Amino acid sequence: MAFSDVREYTHLTDEEVEAIGRELDQIRKEIEESRGQADRDYILRIIKIQRRLAAAGRITLFASFFPPAWLLGTVMLGSAKILENIEIGHNTMHGQWDWMNDPEIHSSNWEWDTTQPAEQWKHSHNYIHHQFTNVIGHDNDIGYGILRMTRDQKWHPVNLGQPVYNALLALFFEWGVALHDLDIGAIRKGEKNPKVLKRQLKQIYKKVGKQALKDYIVYPALTGPFWLRTLTANATANLMRNVWAYLVIFCGHFPDGAVHFTEEELEDETRAEWYLRQMLGSANFEGSKLTHLMSGQLGYQIEHHLFPDLPSNRYAEVAVKVKDLCKRYDIPYTTGPLGRQYMQVLRTIMKLSLPDKLTSHDPPPTAPRGEQRGRRLKDEERPRARSELGHWSSSAA
Amino acid sequence: MAEPLIEKSTLLKRVRTAGKALTTPLSPDDYLKLLNPLWTARELRGRIEEVIPETDRASTIVIRPGWGWRFDHQPGQYIGIGVEVDGKFHWRSYSLSSEPTRSGGTVSITVKAMPEGFLSDHLVNGVKPGTIVRLAAPQGNFILPDPPPAKMLFLVGGSGVTPVMSMLRTMARRQSMPDVVMAYSALHEDDMMFRAELRSLSEEQDAFTLYERFTEADGILTPDQLDDVCPDWKERETWACGPAPMLDATIEHYEEHDLRDHLHVERFTLNLDADGETGGTVTFGVDGPSFEVDGATTLLEAGEANGINMLFGCRMGICHTCDVPLAEGKVRDLRSGEEHDNPQQYIQTCICVPVGDCTLEL
Structure with missing residues (x-):
């Protein structure tokens, strides 16, 4: 259960909140001003490693009849896909490398090695998830419309199956992501414009076609009699990537300590309050340098949410400053070993599959700053959930 | 991708x-x-093969273009070159000084280091052979007609000589040099680019007359002095390239004599608002509609207010959904105060305001 002791941060005055905002702006400025050759060299090196790894994996799999080659090729290909999806693709699409003014590494035209079209991802993730992070009813990443991740989401008997849905989501994560921007919630309520839905589906279909053709037809066919072994290797590599990406993402917002917010929080939210919400709503995890690289530096989820478009290789140094700031203002900074963080996520998924009265009752995981503002809003006074779409998708309407 | x-x-x-x-x-x-x-x-990409000094402040840069390049530019055209400096690509345009079909698969530009021009200084003094640069295909209408007119006049100042050099080399190689007069102004003799080549060309080619003007000693060449330098200038098709005041004076002079149609002009510098005042005319899309925008309105807001269909997301500089390339002009990032004037650079329209006139690619 996403739980937090609300008293830990209600002590902040408005002045202190604004001061935190100014300090964070300053951290941002320092990184922006010091971006340079070393950062470019970093991303070019990672891209080079990733492409070589992918090529080496594909070539090794031509010997997939030999079991050690199958294993080696699969691991190389899976690692390449992980690197491409998170450290390179996800971060580039956030605009982390746009400052280089390099058209080949730019958020406007990067397409990643997974089933979701980049255009839909940039909308559902960069905009909806990063702008409305952890606000119930606005951020579709809270359980992805499949899982109940907070007590503020009403229990339904369907939720009893959560442990199974969770396992399926982990295994087929890229397919869940592919459908994410369709907004299953809106489709269920019949609020989705069918023309837009058709256009988005068509784009997904095209992307899926190319991806599947490559991994499941062309490469297996090229290896002739051993096609089945190449096919299982490619499928395993995709599976490896799915489970790892799922793990990294779920450890970013659902471990204990990461807070959810009610939509009152959004009203008149200042930039400083937005920063605060990002810090309180995200959770880091600890790990080796390699772990951080393979998770696209998203073990620094708090820093990523504060500064989604700063180069990922700088998050480690930003984290030192943010941690210090949290200590000085007595704000919780959620972090822990990856394994422990995931166990907490798993516990929440299990617990919330049951009705509230059957489980121990923790304080509601919502931030108090919204509640402090007085009475609860009536339904008609509430801001509407975000239903607007990216440019390309909505131009079908 | x-x-x-x-x-x-x-x-x-x-x-x-x-x-x-x-x-x-x-x-x-x-x-x-x-x-x-x-x-x-x-x-388009290229590798810098050689940096040949022309004067203390100017160098010719020989570039071997990669796949996709066509060596069929017209003499007088310029190319875009994107050079990485401290991790970031900066773009500028330079006239090609090489002639079109030169064998050996290279092209060359000649760059003069400008006092405030950080990229030109880097190209003249800092860039190493072997460096990979990005290129934009040749373009421009300041070109040599084929066949060239019977009588020509080149009025050039400083580094304005480079596009003309490409034209002269082409005519010399094709042995089709018509009656050509060139008036070349430079600060002093050492500042004159292609000095040796131009002088030997004027010795070898009877049809080519070179007039050298050293402005530090003799003052600038004013249009009314044309009658002395080239008495039959009114009968010549004229190409002028050089500093903006020189070009303005030349245009005015040709207009007075009703000869504007016979004058071809190439400008190197864009008129950027130097004092940093924000606000200006913003053009949405090359050849798109233009609107007056004040310095407090972001490019995104201005576009929307005028019915332009613009991409947007967070509207606070986070998500980069609204990024578009800048075609020309200058904008200021309200968040950082940083100004951007690199053509082709992507800017965040939700947090940028115009500084003077600018054009966005949509």
């Missing part, structure tokens, strides 16, 4: 499409360029 844009051969296009089945969502070129940085047609 974006489809390869610059491949013109149908066969190669098919090969690339077939190869892409193996490399999707990347292009085969993304892997081939790991073997040789010029083996990519994702966009």
Whole structure:
């Protein structure tokens, strides 16, 4: 259960909140001003490693009849896909490398090695998830419309199956992501414009076609009699990537300590309050340098949410400053070993599959700053959930 | 990633499409360029082969273009060159000084280091052979007609000589030099680019007359002095390239004599608002509609207010959904105060305001 002791941060005055905002702006400025050759060299090196790894994996799999080659090729290909999806693709699409003014590494035209079209991802993730992070009813990443991740989401008997849905989501994560921007919630309520839905589906279909053709037809066919072994290797590599990406993402917002917010929080939210919400709503995890690289530096989820478009290789140094700031203002900074963080996520998924009265009752995981503002809003006074779409998708309407 | 844009051969296009089945969502070129940085047609690239000093402040840079380049530019045209400095690509345009069909597969530009021009200084003094640069295809209407007119006059000042150099070399090689007069103004003798080549050309070619003017000693060449320098200037088709005041005076002079149609002009510098005042005329899309925008209105707000269909997301500089390339002009990032004036650079319209006139690519 996403739980937090609300008293830990209600002590902040408005002045202190604004001061935190100014300090964070300053951290941002320092990184922006010091971006340079070393950062470019970093991303070019990672891209080079990733492409070589992918090529080496594909070539090794031509010997997939030999079991050690199958294993080696699969691991190389899976690692390449992980690197491409998170450290390179996800971060580039956030605009982390746009400052280089390099058209080949730019958020406007990067397409990643997974089933979701980049255009839909940039909308559902960069905009909806990063702008409305952890606000119930606005951020579709809270359980992805499949899982109940907070007590503020009403229990339904369907939720009893959560442990199974969770396992399926982990295994087929890229397919869940592919459908994410369709907004299953809106489709269920019949609020989705069918023309837009058709256009988005068509784009997904095209992307899926190319991806599947490559991994499941062309490469297996090229290896002739051993096609089945190449096919299982490619499928395993995709599976490896799915489970790892799922793990990294779920450890970013659902471990204990990461807070959810009610939509009152959004009203008149200042930039400083937005920063605060990002810090309180995200959770880091600890790990080796390699772990951080393979998770696209998203073990620094708090820093990523504060500064989604700063180069990922700088998050480690930003984290030192943010941690210090949290200590000085007595704000919780959620972090822990990856394994422990995931166990907490798993516990929440299990617990919330049951009705509230059957489980121990923790304080509601919502931030108090919204509640402090007085009475609860009536339904008609509430801001509407975000239903607007990216440019390309909505131009079908 | 974006489809390869610059491949013109149908066969190669098919090969690339077939190869892409193996490399999707990347292009085969993304892997081939790991073997040789010029083996990519994702966009035009080149390798700097040689930096030849012309004067203390000017160098000729010889570039070997990679895949996709066509050596068929017209004499007088310029290219865009993107050079990486401290991790960031900066773009500028320079006239090609080489002639079109020169063998050896290279092109050259001649760059003069400007006092405030940080990129020109880097190109003249800092860039190493072997450096990979990005290129934009030749363009421009300041060109040599084929065949050239019977009587020509070149009025050039400083580094304005470079496009004319390409024209002269072409005519000399084709042995089709008509009656050409060139009036070349430089600060002093050492500042004169291509000095040796121009002087020997005027000795070898009877049809080519070179007039040298050293402005530090003799003052600038004013249009009314044309009668002395080139008495029959009114009968000549004229190409002028150089500093803005020189060009303005020349245009005025030709207009007074009703000869504007016979004057071809190339400007190197854009009129940027130097005092940093924000606000100006913003053009949405090259050849698109233009609107007056004040300095407190972001480009995104201005576009929306005028019915332009613009991409947007967070509207606070986070998500980069609204990014568009700047075609020309200058904008200021309200968040950082930083100003951007690199053509082709992507800017965040939700937090940028115009500084003087600018054009966005939509």
